[in-house]
Amino acid sequence: MKISDYSFDLPKEQIAQYPPEERGTANLLVLNRNNQSITHKNMQDFTDYIDDNTVVVFNNSRVRKARLFANTADSGGRVEFFMLNKSGDKSWEVMVSKSKKQILNREYLFEGGARGKIVKIISTNHRIVEFDVDIDDDYLNSYAHIPLPPYIKRDDDNADSERYQTVFSKEIGSCAAPTASLHFTNEILDKISKKGADIAFVTLHVGLGTFAPVRAEYLDDHEMHYEEFHISDESASIIENGKKNGKKILAVGTTSVRTLESSWYNGKLIRGTQSTNLFIKPGYNFKVVDKMFTNFHTPESTLLVLVSTFAGKEFIDRAYKEAVEKKYMFFSYGDAMLIE
Numbered sequence: 001m002k003i004s005d006y007s008f009d010l011p012k013e014q015i016a017q018y019p020p021e022e023r024g025t026a027n028l029l030v031l032n033r034n035n036q037s038i039t040h041k042n043m044q045d046f047t048d049y050i051d052d053n054t055v056v057v058f059n060n061s062r063v064r065k066a067r068l069f070a071n072t073a074d075s076g077g078r079v080e081f082f083m084l085n086k087s088g089d090k091s092w093e094v095m096v097s098k099s100k101k102q103i104l105n106r107e108y109l110f111e112g113g114a115r116g117k118i119v120k121i122i123s124t125n126h127r128i129v130e131f132d133v134d135i136d137d138d139y140l141n142s143y144a145h146i147p148l149p150p151y152i153k154r155d156d157d158n159a160d161s162e163r164y165q166t167v168f169s170k171e172i173g174s175c176a177a178p179t180a181s182l183h184f185t186n187e188i189l190d191k192i193s194k195k196g197a198d199i200a201f202v203t204l205h206v207g208l209g210t211f212a213p214v215r216a217e218y219l220d221d222h223e224m225h226y227e228e229f230h231i232s233d234e235s236a237s238i239i240e241n242g243k244k245n246g247k248k249i250l251a252v253g254t255t256s257v258r259t260l261e262s263s264w265y266n267g268k269l270i271r272g273t274q275s276t277n278l279f280i281k282p283g284y285n286f287k288v289v290d291k292m293f294t295n296f297h298t299p300e301s302t303l304l305v306l307v308s309t310f311a312g313k314e315f316i317d318r319a320y321k322e323a324v325e326k327k328y329m330f331f332s333y334g335d336a337m338l339i340e
Contacts, residue, residue: 001282003214003222006308007299008320015151016333019163024185027328027335031311031319034340038319040326043183046293049338050250052196054291055242057235059178059255060201062169064137065144065161070108070116077101079108081129082147083140084175084208091119091130095208099125111143137172147175149332151298164332173205173228179332180253180294198247200238204229204255204276214300224277224302229259236269243267243288250291254303257310260288280306282313292339296323296330311339 020026028046030039041048050056066083079102082095096102107117114135120128133139146156146164156164166181168189192199209225216222239260242249251257262276263269264287279302292310297303308316319337328335 001219002217003219003300003305004217005313006301006304008317008324010299010324010330014324014327014330014334016329016331016335017152017154019159019182019333023163023167024183024188026183027326029319029323029328029335029337031315031337031339033311033315036315038322043188043336046183046188046338047191047195049340050192050195050197053247054195054197054250055200055239055247056192056197056250056252057200057202057239057256057260058166058168058181058184058252059204059259060166060168060170061174061178061203061205061255062172063146063165063174063177063206064172065140066147066175067145067156068110068140068143069145070110073107073109073115082175082208083135083144084126087128088130090132090134091128092135093122094127094129095125096127097125102127112139114139149176151331152333168201170201171203171205171230173203175208176206177332178204178206178253178255180336182333183336184252198238198242200235202229202231202235202256202259204259206255214302219279219281219305222279222302224279226275226277227255227258228273228275229255229262230273231259231263231269231271233271236271239269239288240267248290249288250293251289252293254292254294254297254306257289257292257306261286264288280309282309284309286310294337294339295332296320296328296334296337298331307337307339 024043026043028041028043068081080097084093087093114133116129116131118127119130146160148156164177205228207227214222262278
């Protein structure tokens with residue numbers, strides 16, 4: 001199939017620029033794969049669709065404040081750095097703006113008095129920058145910005161520091177939030193437990209590949225970026241026992257889906273830290289996930305291909321069309337979908 005088969009029209013005003021005023025109040029579109037029905041609900045109704053025969057799996061990755069600004073030491077020009085990964089004690093792999101001008105050995109002045117210098121050019125806009133101090137998460141929390149996705153056409157504000165994180169975020173490392181989980185409050189989590197459902201947490205650090213456009217014309221020619229994930233023995237046991245006892249595994253977010261599907265082998269989940277570039281596309285046979293909770297995804301994206309593979313492309317096409325007609329809000333800060 002072609003990636004162009006996964007396109008749809010969306011008015012710009014339905015791309016959410018801010019989260020709902022109150023967390024946990026978004027619209028919820030419920031898709032039933034058995035009878036092909038579409039029901040309009042609210043996040044407060046989520047627990048009506050789970051019971052003691054359900055295991056709910058969340059991604060507890062935490063977004064790193066990764067957008068850092070500096071001035072060039074020679075001319076004072078302003079440059080944006082996206083901090084990707086530490087590559088040494090005092091060096092980072094970064095993405096840079098105005099990349100043609102960011103040449104080897106160019107020096108920069110960062111907030112807080114830190115200085116940095118490009119010591120390696122990796123590709124067009126990827127660099128290795130060596131700093132004169134340790135740029136750790138404490139420094140980034142003080143001086144860097146939340147990396148809102150490119151379709152949010154505004155600067156981040158103080159509210160984003162809390163609203164672009166899940167209430168259970170724990171392990172720092174993501175370039176973007178596992179946005180399906182942004183809808184959950186502590187109160188909803190309590191209701192899940194009171195319904196007798198099991199809860200398990202996995203960790204997948206969302207990479208910049210989540211925003212990378214599919215440049216290949218055909219799905220089979222697209223190669224996913226690798227992303228690191230971790231499954232603890234405790235969570236693996238909860239999920240495995242759930243499968244063994246016939247419980248439904250409800251994965252919250254495409255990141256949880258890819259984590260579970262990537263690590264399932266001979267009826268077991270592989271424990272520990274791993275990485276995956278799994279591209280779930282038509283023909284894929286789901287081994288673990290029985291239900292999925294997700295946001296509305298961008299046109300021609302691997303995420304839209306994933307949910308279409310899970311629910312059926314015609315069903316998702318119909319659901320998205322109805323969501324547009326009903327003025328649902330889309331993407332990271334938008335409304336949600338539950339696929340049974």
